[in-house]
Amino acid sequence: MSVLVVIPARFASTRYPGKPLVPLKGASGVSRTLIERSWLAAKAVTGVDRVVVATDDDQIREACEGFGAEVVMTSSRCFNGTERCAEAHGELGGDYDIVVNLQGDAPLTPHWFVEDLIAGLRGAPDAGVATPVLRCDGAALNGFLADRRAGRVGGTTAVFATDKSALYFSKEVIPFTSEVYADATLTPVFHHVGVYAYRPDALAAYPGWLIGPLERLEGLEQLRFMENGRKVLCVEVEAKGRQFWELNNPEDVPRLEAMMAEMGFD
Secondary structure, three states: OOEEEEEEEOOOOOOOOOHHHOEEEOOOOOEEEHHHHHHHHHHOOOOOOEEEEEEOOHHHHHHHHHOOOEEEEOOOOOOOHHHHHHHHHHHOOOOOOEEEEEOOOOOOOOHHHHHHHHHHHHOOOOOOEEEEEEEEEHHHHHHHHHHHHOOOOOOEEEEEOOOOEEEEEEOOOOOOOOOOOOOOOEEEEEEEOOEEEEOHHHHHHHHHOOOOHHHHHHOOOOHHHHHOOOOEEEEEEOOOOOOOOOOOOOOHHHHHHHHHHHHOOO
16 A cells, blocks of 8 residues: 655744744754654655655745755645645645655654554554554653643643544543652553544545534644544554654743753754
């Protein structure tokens, strides 16, 4: 099955304008933009036929071409990354068997997250889309709770059924637990990793669906699939000692840089 990885990137982010071009310093002090680090993460994934950046911004296009990425220009009408992936897939002929949306704000995404995700979707013919989830340890959960107490939108959490089909995703911390967890203790909360793998029919249908009330409230694009009756498969992945975090707010830059320094990630 042929696999296309699309990295959607836009300059005019509501919460963090210009985010794809924000420099992140690695362990040796070398700075690379967020979009370049996301592209390097995509290129490390095995079993992929093609990696492209999809954007509507010339600054991002020029930066990406500068480090050797293939760029597909998409319209400014795309409401979110999934719509941008759908447009990019169409521009490229629409004939890939699986399209992966590796969002451009998660440069620490390990290659095995994406490889396990692709394998999960291949093995679930009834699912139109799949996405990884990572069980939080106490340190990650406490970080989420600290963000919410400070009024920041941090990571997204997920709950799912016994067959791994998603029940809900939220920017709140779900499910509720009153227990206090030590940093290294595993918790019942799952961090949603912002990567998606789509079957082409589900991806092509997505831009034609109206934005539902849950997607509008949460600002989470995957809820549109669920509000239109499409199964979203949650694929549990393992950190294997690797730290993971997305760049959601300016305050996340030092957090990501500290993680890269600790892991020797350049």
